[in-house]
Amino acid sequence: MLPKCRNSQRGPGRPRQLDSAEREAMIIDAAERVIVAEGLAGASMAAIAHEAGMSKRTLYEVFECRATLFASIIRRMHNMGTRPLTESELELPLAERLRRLLTPAGEKFSDPLPRAILRAVITEAERQPDLVREFLHEGPYALHSMVRLELDRSVARGEVRISDTEAAARLMTDMAHGSVLEHLMISQPACERQKAYGRRLELAIRVFLGGICGAD
Numbered sequence: 001m002l003p004k005c006r007n008s009q010r011g012p013g014r015p016r017q018l019d020s021a022e023r024e025a026m027i028i029d030a031a032e033r034v035i036v037a038e039g040l041a042g043a044s045m046a047a048i049a050h051e052a053g054m055s056k057r058t059l060y061e062v063f064e065c066r067a068t069l070f071a072s073i074i075r076r077m078h079n080m081g082t083r084p085l086t087e088s089e090l091e092l093p094l095a096e097r098l099r100r101l102l103t104p105a106g107e108k109f110s111d112p113l114p115r116a117i118l119r120a121v122i123t124e125a126e127r128q129p130d131l132v133r134e135f136l137h138e139g140p141y142a143l144h145s146m147v148r149l150e151l152d153r154s155v156a157r158g159e160v161r162i163s164d165t166e167a168a169a170r171l172m173t174d175m176a177h178g179s180v181l182e183h184l185m186i187s188q189p190a191c192e193r194q195k196a197y198g199r200r201l202e203l204a205i206r207v208f209l210g211g212i213c214g215a216d
Contacts, residue, residue: 024062027052028072035073040120040131045069067130074138077114080104082146094154095205101146102176102201144169160209168212175204 030052034043045066049059063069081104085097092100121135148169154160162168178200 036116071134071138097150176201
C-alpha cells in the first residue's frame, strides 16, 4: 500500500498518493490483464492485487468483492462501446441518434478483453451466477436501456409508432451486434471487424426503421 501523504509537499522521489479514481482505474487495468491472460477462473482478488502492485486489503478498500470489480470492468467496456448523446444530438432524427449511440467511442475492435470476458462468462455461468448477473446488468441490459430511451423519445415526439419499445430495443441491439458465437470463434483483423460492424449497423438501422417502426 502506498504511504499516506501528510501534506501537499512531497520529498524528492516520494511516490505520489493516488486519488480514488486513479486507484480504481489501476485495479481495473490489472484485472483486465489477468482475465485476458488467465481467464476469469484465474482472476482471483489475490492475483489482481499482485498484478496491480498493491495489497489485497487495498484492493478490498476500493472494491468490496469480486463481483463489484467485475461490474466495473463491464461498465468500462460498455462506456467504450457506446457514445452517449449530447443535448444537441437529442434533436437529430432517430436513425442518426441510433447510429451515433451504437458507434463505439473507443478503438476496441483489436482489444482481446471482450472476447475473453464472453468466454469467461459462458464458462463460469453455472458456478458464478453473481458475475453473470453483473455482466448482463452492466453490459447488454444497459445498452438495451440506452436504445429504449431513444425509442421512447421518438414515440413521444410522434416520430415513430412502437407498441413495445423494450422488445424493439433488444431487437435493434441484437441486429447491430450480430452473433456472439461468431465473435467468439472467428478471428478477424481489427480494421476488418470495424468495417464489418459499420456495415452491419447501417443495415440494421435501415431494416429496423423500415420494419418495426413503419418508417420510410
